[in-house]
Amino acid sequence: MTEVSEVLARKLDTARRRYRWVHATTDVLRAFVVLAGLFLIGFHLDRLVVFTTPGRVVWLALLIAGIVATVVGIAAWALRAVPSEVLAVQVERAYPSLEERLLTAVELAPAGALAGASPHLARLLVQDTERASAGLDFARAVDTTGLHRWTGAASLALVILLAYILVVPGALFTWARRIIFPAADIPVYAHTRVWVLPAGGVVARGDPVVLGVRVTGRQVPEARLHYRFETGAWNAVRLSNAQRPGASSWQSFQFPLGPASQTVTYYATAGDGQSNPHTLRVEDRPTILGLRLHIKNPAYTHLPPQEMSASSGNVAAPRGAEVIVEASANKPLKEARLAENGRPGPFWVVRGATAAGSLRVLQDGTYSLLLVDRNGFVGKDPPVYSIHAIRDRPPTVRILQPGADMERTPWGRVDLRVAASDDYSVASIRLGYHARSGSGAFNLYSGGGKQVTAGGVWSLAGLHAKPGDTVEYWAEARDNDAVDGPQTGRTPVYHIRIVGFEEMRGRLDAQEVQEREALRQLIAAQKSARSALAAAAQRPTNAAAAARAEASQRSVAQATADLAARMDATTREMDENSVASPARLQQRQQIT
Template identity: 30%
Template sequence: MAVLRRQRLANDLPALVLLAVGLLAAGVVLTALLFWSGWVLLGLLLPFGLVVGRWLAGLRRRQLAYAVEAAFPAVAGRLVAALDLADQPETREGYSAELQQAAVRSVEDDMRGLPLTRLCRRGRLVRAGLVAAVGVGLLLVGRLALPARFEVGLANALARDRLPVRFAVVPGDTAVLPGTEVVVECRVEPAGAFRAVTFEAAGRPRKRLPLVDGVARVELYATHELSYRFRALAAVSAEHRVCVLEPLGIEELSFTCRYPPYSGLPEVRSAGPDLVALVGSEFTVTGRANQELSEGRLVFPVDTVELEPGPGRAFTGAFTVRRDDRGVFQLRDGQFDGDWQECGFVTVRAVPDETPLVRVLRPGRDVDLPMSMQLPLLINSLDDYGLGALWLRWDRDSLDRRARIRSLAGRREDTTLYVWDLSDLGLLPGEVIRYRVEITDNDVVSGPKTGRSDVYEVRFPTMEEIYSA
């Protein structure tokens, strides 16, 4: 029986080692890839211990004897009894010691020729080897196919306080206006280790977020201050805050208009936001915000006017009227230097300097040239912001010839009597001279504009008409 026990031990001990290796490898794979607790590995000791206990129980001498009796009919029903006689001969009353020894020797003689190696159960070693091969194969496949998940899962099972997990959160700490939609992104490394992370925010239920290309996204509507973080297993990101700012606003606003000097108009102050001014007028903007400013601007479709922050939340700026326009006040907070905030608007209606008017009151029609060769012209001119110079244009066919009558020096209205001497024009009887009067204004912003009268004709009478008169 001692020989059989040694043979079975030589077979079962390697089988137990292979079984332990296979179970441990399979447990490591499942624990790592499914993020199970390390206690699962300890739990595998229970079934392994049952197997060990069962196999070791089969190595007891009596159990071996029963196995031999079942396998070999030659010793059936006698081997166990012989073992009892050999161990405790005094318990068999009525039998002499010689008879007991003879019975034991008879069984020993029958045992010598039996092939006890048949009872070593080689199948256990084979099955344990298969379990070990499968377990080690799964371990290698899991380690090579999902290295990041395997590494994190193994650390989660064995050292939860040293998980190799890193979080990159954007925008992290930020400050926004009430009602602003904030898109928070969290990149988790190592890539491929997780399929989702948990979003935790104060006063809100936890939310499981899927990872797309290693990034989780969540939209937050900022109505009040909020702290948040991300979690993957026992790893937690740093805690970040979304601060809600008080919206910027304009408490006071005024505009001072300085018209172009040539217009002669006085300075005008207005609270806006609807402004009307002559083209070329300059507006000075002064205002006060409800918070300290870092910078400000007045944005028009074409131009941007910088607003200079001053003490006491004040700001100033200036712009020149060029066209009809609409501008938006944009301010930036002095504490957080956040995004530009729209805080108001202004509309500008540009009033153009109109073209001056001029009329020839007398003669105001086509006439014949008198014998004196002089033609009196009574000219009336008018402009909204001041007249410039009065001109006479004439010629036989075109109006290419020009003479300055006088300068009106910024008057808004004028009536001039001008005697036009035609004696030096060399007119022949029957010839006609065409003429008109032009007036310019004194617009130095857009450039002088010219008003024109109707075109009239002066006819030099024929000799017959002269003598008949």
């Protein structure tokens, strides 16, 4: 393998550097011409049509893209490998006397024997080429035709730019500012410079819109405001009676457009000037479309959670319940704040068009949500929802047995039967009493049912009462209210008059005598009714007699039931006052 000589390599490196410089410079000049053309074309188009902000952004993007492409091109030429064969071709064209010896030497040097030439012959060729090119400058052989052409074009472009700078410096500088700062409200340069207000944005539907025109520079008697709604036709209105605040050089005009209902695009003209066009979008204020309520009832109520979806967010729940509210709005929100009874409360969590939070039901009242959207618009007249706190009522309680005033001996007893009910649960039932010896109470029930019946036997012996004393008694039922504390329901107070043993026994003996006489009469009536019924059966044609016999039979049956009830009551009274032996009580029960 053979390489070109050191002398030829240095000459080729010099040519390579010049080759890169020529092409990179040509790219720079070409880019300058293109960018200058874009700049001037945009300058004139902007004066004709007045670019919108997006239009100026596009033009700026084109200029930036051209600059970036130029920088990338220069970097590419700096890093690009230029083959020696390319340089040798240009040198051979510039110096025909080489008779392609340089090109042949360059091509054979890396190939050597692989190309079919002997190493000795290749060395001789390199030496011969070195002698033939001894007085030649390879760098001058690089083609600069394109460089010269684009140098001329760039010079012309520079002259044109300088001419613009000298003739219309203000207009050119204004265009440069408009293109560099596309979002800024910089009007096209003119003797009369015009701005229109507001400079775009968003307005809430229904809010009053007033468009303004500001003019500076050459004074004008009037201005024209051009506007259109959505994609409708353009309208124009002449504005006069300019206002000039203080000693200001500004002229101001105003035009009330009315309540905002549609998106409007507008611009203004005055004298030779024209403002930038702007668009004022119209959006609805935030409002609630629907709510989802999740009610967690207090644990002591044993009520399951409730979930409901509705456009109305009215709440009716037990006092102490927690209500989780998820409100859906008509648009994405910035914030949502709870207001209870008209007083602002905590901010709720906002996710897109949904606001979520909770409130606790403690008393009747109202709540509402104060919404703010991402434009800062506040919801007007938010709906007000009612809160009804369902209070836990005290239990109701009744003494079913005896449930009345009564008389008992000092050693008597009372068979008790008490019923109680509550909204959610009855925690306990107690019997309270007051006697000469003191007051007290004892428990009849402990549990948690909504409707409960409990009972027991109350012995009066432990009260040490004496004949003539009065014992008061009543029943109390308590619930499990964990919010306001347990509540108690109470029956009326009943009385037990204590009578002596002998008095009670004498009274009951007298009742027993009356019951025996009634029983004797009842037996006689039964026999008579049976006889009448049998006689009526023998005379089936006598319907009236049969009807009388049947009525008599029914009357006897009712009297029998009444007497049985009286005897049963007397038997219980004997038993509860301990004035009869067990055998006597059993006999009476058999008779009953």
